[in-house]
Amino acid sequence: MKYRVRHITEYQYGAPVSLCYNMAHLLPRNTQNQSCLNQRVNISPPPVYRNDGEDYFGNQTFYFSVQEAHKKLTIDVSTLFEIEPLQITEEQIQSSITCGELRSLINAPHTPELRMIKEYLLNSPQIRQSDELKEYAQGTFTDDKPVLQAALEFTHKVFTEFTFDPNATTVATPLEQVLEQRSGVCQDFAHLAIGCLRSVGIPARYMSGYLETLPPPGQEKLVGADASHAWFAVFVPNMGWVEFDPTNDLMPKDQHIVVGWGRDYSDVTPLQGVIFEGGGAQDLAVSVDVRRL
Structure with a gap:
């Protein structure tokens, strides 16, 4: 495409x-x-x-x-x-490394790649770990659950429990406030998810780019109607970084255009x-x- x-x-x-x-x-x-x-x-x-x-x-x-x-x-x-469309199968989701196994690997990294991944567990300028974020996520990222399954469930959790509201936050709104008011925009949901994952020991990074939006059937697409978009990615050994979009409750395939990634919005x-x-x-x-x- x-x-x-x-x-x-x-x-x-x-x-x-x-x-x-x-x-x-x-x-x-x-x-x-x-x-x-x-x-x-x-x-x-x-x-x-x-x-x-x-x-x-x-x-x-x-x-x-x-x-x-x-x-x-x-x-x-x-x-x-x-x-080219990305395709993660249900079998790959269910057979991915468990959250407990991933935490063990990250805590005792034995390869240069795993050692570098640890930077995505650290606090960054706009995302800090907290007890509130850990409490919100720990029930999903249990030791025996496959990482991708847990990330998919958490993506759905944010999608169903939060309301998209462009007037609810600013770039500087703390994650604890976003969590309390249960509203925000794509950047807030990406930051929240990353903060929650890092708080439970799962490495995650911020994805920045664009999302193709489609007009209602029979209507012309408006020029300039699309917008910058944000989502997150989780690191899985032997698979690399796997992306999730909590704003739209899906795993990106071919409508998400990547501009860049980093620890949070301030990097991109x-x-x-x-x-x-x-x-x-x-x-x-x-x-x-x-x-x-």
Whole structure:
């Protein structure tokens, strides 16, 4: 399946910005089932400097600097890529390593891979382990249950017990508050799941990207109607990272486009940087369009 994604980010400033430095995570990466075929980045005003690279996690990044006065900054990114469907069978889910066996391996790692995986058990800038999160998850991740079965059950638990509400939280809302109010958005649900899994000794990482959304039957798809999306992945020896989407109660197959992954949202923020001047006020507008070709 081929997709084209166009992601437009636009900042309007209250006063001219004289200088800005930025780093972007806006280019989908290559994965075991996803291959980028073409990409284009247009920045206005044109930057005097741009450098493409990779971050610590292997995600694609690009740095740029605009050194002329401007009251509007636009980053327009288009990417063409191909996705092969991921298929995890029921047999693989039921026969996966148990939660207890995985915890034992992680606690006494005997390979470089397992030692590196331990970083996904540590606290990160936006996800901290807690007794509340552990209590919410420990009944699902019992020692004798297969890890993938437990993760699938937990995905359904979050989906059924939480309400999607874009007005309920902000980027800084603590996970304990999300857990208490039982509402939030995809980023909150991904962070919550990761915090719960880490609190019970299961390594988990944050997945950032896009999700193809389909219009009601007979209606045209609106340009810019898609959005950035977040979900999580669990590490299973001999299988690697297996993904789960608690917002939609499913395991991603071919409609989730991966931009990057990390410990939490702060590792894969779409755009971050520094501006000089600008009047203190700014308006942000984001448009994402995912097209199946």
